[in-house]
Amino acid sequence: MTNIQKDIKEISSEVNPETLNVMVDLFKDSFSIEESRKDTLESKASMVLGFSGIIVGLVTGLVSQENSPIGLNVYTFAFIGSILCFTLSGLFALLTVKLKNFMQPFATLTPEQIDELLSKEETDIKNEIVKNYSDSLLNNQVLNNQKASKLNFAFYSATLGIFLTLVTAITAALGI
Structure with a gap:
């Protein structure tokens, strides 16, 4: 049990029922916000992954169409660097959308534990709700971070890849 969880448990045992209701609502809202944050992060990662894949495909396709031999010059290093950056970007985006074990309050309770919880006083039930939401929220915040x-x-790699792609295009146009 972390210090924050101990503090929450101590605070929730000392507050009046109205304040406890506010705490329950606050934790529910915070939990919902963290769930939305997860969805947003995964959506952005999917966009970066798609973008990186398209760029890698385009860049390699354009270079394969070129008839000139590729020597060790600025063009070659920029091209290889851009491919590596976009590949790294895609890998980091994949790691972002990798499934994680997000906690849900009360998800692991057995029927016996639910019956036991429901037999408690209202204040004790609300204290348990606050504790479960705080545990889930802390776990999910770590995973989302x-x-x-x-x-x-992924974003930094894609940005560097874009820069190197521009260098590749400029050096190809200049024949460097």
């Missing part, structure tokens, strides 16, 4: 970090790496 990890997803956000991977999505940032």
Whole structure:
């Protein structure tokens, strides 16, 4: 049990029922926000993955159409760098959308535990609700923060890939 969870348990045992109702609503809202955040991160990662795949396909297709031999020059390094960056971007995007075990409050309760919970006083039930939502929220925040970090790496890799693709196009046009 983390310090935050201990603090929440102590606070929820000392508050009046109206305040406890507000705490329950607050945790429910926070949990919903974290669920929305997960969906947003995964949606953005899917867009980055699709974008990276399209660019890699286009760049490799354009280069394969070229008749000139590719030597070790700026063009070659920029081309290889852009392919690597877009590939890394795609990999980080895939890691972002990888399935994780997001916690749901009360998802693991057995029927016996549910019966036991329902036999408690209303204040005790609400305390249990606050505890379960706080546990789920903390777990899901950690997982979403990890997803956000991977999505940032995907974005940075894609940005560098775009830059290197521009360098590739410029050097090809200039014959460097």
